Amino acid sequence: MSFFNDFSQTFSQISKSATGKVKDMSSVSKINKEIEESTNELNNLLNMLGRKYYEKFASSPDPEMADICLSISDLCGKINTLQAEADSIKANAYCPACGEKVAPGDAFCANCGHKLIV
Ligand SMILES: [Zn+2]
Structure with a gap:
């Protein structure tokens, strides 16, 4: 009889422990989702801050930001050149x-x- 009592008690403990783990994993999933959403929001805000800074100060940036502003200007020029090349190919x-x-x-x-289009 004692064996069955021990068994059922042990089984009950394992069951509670497993339920706890499922709950923990569910909580971790919710937390991870919230981290992901907050990280996306943070990245959007940093992106907006960077764009606003560039628009306002690219012509006379803080010395610490000069390299980044120059790289952004170079990339904008490259993108415009590539777009013009693509437009020219399409037009001809x-x-x-x-x-x-x-x-x-x-x-x-x-x-x-x-x-014509694959
Ligand atoms: Zn033809």
């Missing part, structure tokens, strides 16, 4: 099948119907 595209000039964004050649 020709159908590979018939050689006719095609309009930017066209899925098919208006002349021969060749599929």
Whole structure:
């Protein structure tokens, strides 16, 4: 009889312990989700702060920020150059099948119907 009592008591303890662990994991998941949301919000605010700083002070930045502001300006220039290059390619595209000039964004050649966008 004692064996069964011990067994049921032990089983009950294991069961409570397992339930506690599930609860702990559920709490950890909730906490992790809140950490992730707060981290995203923090990153958005830091991004906004950086943009505002750049817009206001890029022309005469604090010496500590000068390198970062210069890198941002360089990247903006690079992006504009790449965008102009992509626009130019799109504006001067020709159908590979018939050689006719095609309009930017066209899925098919208006002349021969060749599929242009994969
Ligand atoms: Zn064509």
